[in-house]
Amino acid sequence: MSDNAVPALGRREFTRWFWRQLTSMRTALMLLLLLAIAAVPGSLYPQRGVDARAVETYFLDHPKLAPVLDNLGMFAVYSTPWFSAVYLLLMVSLVGCILPRSFVYLKAVRARPPKAPRNFSRLPASTSFETDRSPDEVVAAARQALGRARTDVVDRAGDDGEVVREVSAERGFLREAGNLLFHVSIVVVLIGVAVGTLFGYRGSVIVTDEGGQFTNLLPQYDEFSSGTLFTSSDLPPFSLTLDKVTARFQRFGSPQAGAPREFRAQGTYSSTRGGADKPFDITVNHPLSIGSTSVYLLGQGYAPVFKITDAQGDVVFDDAVPFLPADATYTSNGIIKVSEARPEQLGFQGFFLPTAVTRGGQELSTSAHPAAANPLVGLNVWHGDLGLDDGRSQSVFILDKSKMTQYKDGDKNVRISLQPGMTADLPGGGTIQFTELRQFARFQIGSAPLVKVPLFGIVAGLIGLMVSLSVKPRRTWIRTRRDGSRTVVDVAVLDRVPRDDLPADLDDFLERFKDALGETEEKA
């Protein structure tokens, strides 16, 4: 940095200047808005941690743009350095402003109410009246009307040597306490969330029933995201076997037909490798907890089992294929990749209908109900290169067709329709059989340490917020002096936070004051 760029600022001054800027309220506000703005791209582009499949689709759809965006961190906005930087600066800024304010507050709580200003008419709301009562009575009445406010009474000499008695009162200290509590809680929440994301992990996996297995190891996840300080050896060892998925829906014929009634996944798990099997029974909102890790049932669907032979007559595929539900009737989409098929690899893309109904002659079937009353699979077929060899990991739910050709019959795409038990011939030779129908469960597995910290933090913050928004910090001054046989009373009020309803509040106060004086309705 050249000398004339920062003219008169030495390093100490610069540091101090920088610190003051950073901890000013305006900077904090800017950082806060910046945090919100920085969060926007993450809501517009798919995020790896939220929906890795969508990111992959985006890469296929925008092959040129996606890598550029990726370099900017657009697919993992919330763990980019720039997002973390804003987050950290905000935290520092908050701490830097809360600490000094807390000291100021502690002092203010112990301090006496400030002395009355000389000129009441300069204050936003003031008035005066006269009364027959003595100054002592006025002061007693004032104390009563001021309620719980902290008050001081001082006598001093007036301009003409007479005794002027002044009451100074201050109330509403809780406002600043609430305000501080609120801002401290934000720091607590920020820290809690940061710890949770840095050390936490979350992934999802699809397991088919009738014996599908899952072991808590990284390669077993379909989607996985974790904090920077998480290492895969932190994954607690456990494994589970899924025996049965139950999905019950409201029966056909009622207006609520298809309404989900129950989702349930049952099986066994062991929480140590090779440990004893214990049964589990997971429903929506009732996860299985294994140590700090929870297993949630996020969704379920159908997994038809296919047996495929290639043109050479070899069985090249025999497995359950999860079809992901796309709507409330469980019309589902799925992909089969047959990398073993010879002479060329095969790819199938199609749909599954649990209760297929055909509307009118040639029309496509649709699903009428989510239960599997009349299951039907429709598949289109591609042949060529599945693109599995270039090393990039590929989702099992996306078929990369860039090196594949679709089988056609004339100019119509070949479509294979199958019901359980049925077999069809493949256009390039070989067969496909829909052997049986299973179900799958989609589990989300994850752990976020210290979940309770942000919760308590935000609840405390809400309480602080409500206190700070509802308490009025108010200073009231009353000055009395004898004027002949009368007592002149001047009253002024000041809010630490400017409000517009001060005059009305002053009227209210006067009413209470005069009540306490025993002077109801004396015209001033």
Add this chain to the structure above:
Amino acid sequence: MSPETLKTLAQASNYAVASATGVLALAFVAYVAQWGFARKLAPERELVNAGSVEGGSGADDPAERSNMAGGIGLSLTTLATLVLLVGVATRGLAAQRVPWGNMYEFGCAATLAALIAYLVLVRVWEIEWVGPIITGFGTVVLGASAMVYVPAGPLVPALHSYWLVIHVLGAMISGSAFLVGAAASVLYLVKSRAERTTPEDERRGFLWRIPSSAKIDQVAYRVHAFAFPIWTFAALIAGPIWAQYAWGRYWGWDPKEVWAFITWVVYAGYLHARATAGWKGKAAAILALIGFATFVFNFVGVNLWVGGMHSYAK
């Protein structure tokens, strides 16, 4: 309940919502007429005197006509609110759950909440003057909701939770207050500008019969100060708790959450701005409007546009 009863209820709900939309549109027209009739009128203080002279000059008097239109507007708003209440209630009965499970229902229920908030505040703080904005906005929301209509039916499984009731109710209550706050902020901007630029003797029209900009600002602040804690609760407490139960994570930065957070931040900015010299007044009012825009975007933009670009991880 028998299937026939449910069907009848669903039908009744549709009729009620449609009628409420019509009545609310008429209320809007009446409110606009209230402003229109008062086009040439001098500020309120003359009205106070005129009011004490019983009878006045009858319906030909623009002040009378304006007042009458305003009265009709308020009555029609009340009627629309009652009819909409029937519509929302029957919808809930027909679907056998809380009537805010999808966009259409949320539009209807939130409009109902906003109308109730308006009517309550009319009694408490005499804020009839935001009537045109509230009824106009409400009509648009109901009309737009009709475009995303779906028949009464079941919920997606993730919505099966009493947190749906709490979370969405909180969002609707704070949203209603945000709407009133936004309406007051618009009028604040208009009025404070007019107060600066219009000479005393050119002050004609309804704008001069509504409270001073300082008073409007105070209303705006109060509704925001009421709404902000509720929004904090709905979006940053109830939402995450529910997400933790349903999806196993309390905060996942999905678009809905991001935009709820943005709304929260902007309104926090508003509250700060109110207490900061140089920011209070115009800048604060503009922040309030931005806040409301982000709130609306979360329910329109994120549902229809962002949500369509990439799915939620459900």
